[in-house]
Amino acid sequence: MMIPTIELNGLEVQLGGRTILHGLTGILKSRAIGLLGPNGAGKSTLINTLLGFHSPSKGSVRVLGLDSHTNGQALRPLVGYMPENDAFISKMSGVRFVRYMAEISGLPPAQAMERAHEAFVYVGLGEARYRPVGTYSLGMKQLAKLAQAIAHGPKVLILDEPTNGMDPPARKRLIELIREIREVSDICLLLSSHLLRDVEETCDEVLILRNGQIASICNLVEERRANRKFLELETIGAEQSFTSTLEGLGCECAVFSNGRIKVVMPDKVEIREVFKVALDNGVQIRRMNHRRDSLEDIFLNAMEQTGAVDGHI
Amino acid sequence: MAIYKRRYVPYTGSLTPEWARFFVTTRYAFAELFKSRFFVLLLILSLVPILLFAGYIFIANNKTLQLLLPTGPADMFSVESKFFTLIMIVQTQIAFLLNCWVGPVLIAGDLTNGALPLFLSRPFKRSDYVLGKLAVLVLLLSAITWVPCLLLFSLQAGLAGGGWMWSHLWMVVPILLCSAIWILTLSFISLAVSAWVKLRIVATGVIFIAFFIPAGLGEMFNSVMDTYWGRLLNFSEMFRLILAKAFREQSGILGSTRWNEIPIPAAWGVLISLCLLSLVILNARLRAREVVRG
Numbered sequence: 309m310m311i312p313t314i315e316l317n318g319l320e321v322q323l324g325g326r327t328i329l330h331g332l333t334g335i336l337k338s339r340a341i342g343l344l345g346p347n348g349a350g351k352s353t354l355i356n357t358l359l360g361f362h363s364p365s366k367g368s369v370r371v372l373g374l375d376s377h378t379n380g381q382a383l384r385p386l387v388g389y390m391p392e393n394d395a396f397i398s399k400m401s402g403v404r405f406v407r408y409m410a411e412i413s414g415l416p417p418a419q420a421m422e423r424a425h426e427a428f429v430y431v432g433l434g435e436a437r438y439r440p441v442g443t444y445s446l447g448m449k450q451l452a453k454l455a456q457a458i459a460h461g462p463k464v465l466i467l468d469e470p471t472n473g474m475d476p477p478a479r480k481r482l483i484e485l486i487r488e489i490r491e492v493s494d495i496c497l498l499l500s501s502h503l504l505r506d507v508e509e510t511c512d513e514v515l516i517l518r519n520g521q522i523a524s525i526c527n528l529v530e531e532r533r534a535n536r537k538f539l540e541l542e543t544i545g546a547e548q549s550f551t552s553t554l555e556g557l558g559c560e561c562a563v564f565s566n567g568r569i570k571v572v573m574p575d576k577v578e579i580r581e582v583f584k585v586a587l588d589n590g591v592q593i594r595r596m597n598h599r600r601d602s603l604e605d606i607f608l609n610a611m612e613q614t615g616a617v618d619g620h621i
Numbered sequence: 622m623a624i625y626k627r628r629y630v631p632y633t634g635s636l637t638p639e640w641a642r643f644f645v646t647t648r649y650a651f652a653e654l655f656k657s658r659f660f661v662l663l664l665i666l667s668l669v670p671i672l673l674f675a676g677y678i679f680i681a682n683n684k685t686l687q688l689l690l691p692t693g694p695a696d697m698f699s700v701e702s703k704f705f706t707l708i709m710i711v712q713t714q715i716a717f718l719l720n721c722w723v724g725p726v727l728i729a730g731d732l733t734n735g736a737l738p739l740f741l742s743r744p745f746k747r748s749d750y751v752l753g754k755l756a757v758l759v760l761l762l763s764a765i766t767w768v769p770c771l772l773l774f775s776l777q778a779g780l781a782g783g784g785w786m787w788s789h790l791w792m793v794v795p796i797l798l799c800s801a802i803w804i805l806t807l808s809f810i811s812l813a814v815s816a817w818v819k820l821r822i823v824a825t826g827v828i829f830i831a832f833f834i835p836a837g838l839g840e841m842f843n844s845v846m847d848t849y850w851g852r853l854l855n856f857s858e859m860f861r862l863i864l865a866k867a868f869r870e871q872s873g874i875l876g877s878t879r880w881n882e883i884p885i886p887a888a889w890g891v892l893i894s895l896c897l898l899s900l901v902i903l904n905a906r907l908r909a910r911e912v913v914r915g
Contacts, residue, residue, distance in 0.1 A: 391738050
């Protein structure tokens with residue numbers, strides 16, 4: 309049986325007297341997991357708990373089958389972590405900084421030096437490796453952080469907002485690197501970002517958090533494979549009866565403000581039937597957009613829902 | 622991850638033992654320290670008194686040289702416990718100054734740009750981190766206190782003959798014990814300050830304040846309350862008290878006339894409490910993530 313990448317068992321984390329994560333439960337099996345959520349949703353707290361920086365007040369979290377709290381010492385050699393905020397030693401040269409971190413991870417000095425050079429060239433900072441990290445631009449610092457995260461060859465790579473402060477070409481390059489790392493090795497990836505595009509381009513599964521609760525766990529691969537028909541409607545006069553009738557036909561409906569309705573249609577239902585239901589219910593359809601499902605839809609849908617969701621959508 | 626391929630390849634080589642990894646931080650800290658010419662100069666200067674003491678020992682054991690010197694009676698050159706107490710006083714004061722220069726940068730450099738989470742997300746505990754940084758100061762301060770002191774002891778033993786060594790062998794214990802408590806006190810205090818204050822100049826000032834302000838307050842307390850217990854706040858004096866008792870020193874070389882007022886266990890207690898307090902501060906400060914209460 310395959311070990312889940314991340315397993316949340318009623319995880320609750322309290323910090324400073326406040327409950328930040330409220331009993332998260334779920335299993336994430338994909339090798340590339342995206343962590344989404346608005347500011348204050350608990351993404352960084354979850355990452356810090358995975359790393360063993362915070363202790364759960366209730367429940368547990370396992371990474372590759374290892375409990376982050378009780379088995380942290382066994383887990384940490386497997387982890388490469390790229391923090392969101394500045395994290396470097398400013399006076400050290402880039403390559404020396406990465407070598408230092410690799411040695412802390414347990415690599416012998418000679419191998420650490422070799423891997424540091426390789427990691428720097430790999431992330432595209434080969435020319436700048438002898439400069440002090442403090443003199444790097446924001447984008448270069450992000451790449452240096454990625455280099456230190458991969459130099460020791462981790463099994464799990466945790467990236468917290470990796471494209472922060474990067475210009476579009478640098479962002480594209482970093483996303484390509486992350487995808488390549490994922491594809492050419494058996495490394496597991498956890499990427500936290502507020503940029504849906506970053507997650508969509510690199511991840512197979514997303515965990516969406518809201519107010520410290522799981523808003524949704526969604527397998528993007530399955531979603532893409534399902535390729536469901538998707539309607540976006542702008543309506544006037546739509547009542548509960550309209551959506552109820554559509555749901556009676558087998559559609560899934562999400563109602564938003566200003567009469568906006570998103571409808572996921574099963575194969576057997578044709579668009580003309582939607583018009584017929586609208587006519588029967590006296591609803592004006594002012595605009596209709598036919599499109600396939602996207603992460604943005606999944607995210608917005610999760611944000612609109614109330615209460616915590618355990619499981620997949 | 623070969624450069625020519627520019628592809629990511631996981632690491633499959635050997636790993637160093639976990640227990641030895643704390644020494645990586647020590648090694649890197651020493652490498653950074655020795656980049657500073659001022660530090661090298663300071664270190665050399667701190668060993669100059671040792672050369673002078675060695676010269677004294679040489680003269681004390683060389684009757685011919687003593688006769689050539691235009692000084693008084695030859696028995697002024699005696700190498701006894703008083704002499705080693707003096708060495709300890711001089712070298713521990715120099716250790717204090719060196720510690721004020723080196724200590725403040727050890728942890729602050731990592732905290733300034735948030736590097737601590739990078740250490741602690743690896744198979745590297747907070748205790749390893751503190752141990753690694755502590756080892757820098759312990760090794761450095763040892764190199765200018767008990768190590769040269771024992772070398773001088775050996776020099777004297779070698780020049781004076783076996784009889785002197787056996788009759789003075791007891792002094793090895795106070796040399797090691799007094800150096801140990803002073804080095805640990807200085808190291809823990811400067812690490813705790815380094816974990817709180819990021820600017821070197823301010824941190825150095827805070828270390829001085831930590832030693833001199835409580836001493837002043839203690840004297841005020843003594844004057845107001847007409848007691849001597851306020852001297853417990855004079856940490857340097859508590860160390861000198863331990864030193865005097867350990868070296869059985871009654872000659873007044875340590876500059877105080879009221880040595881018997883404070884019990885020795887109280888002096889030990891003050892210095893050990895300082896170490897524990899510093900550890901509590903380090904424990905509170907060295908966190909991968911700060912938690913804001915409220």
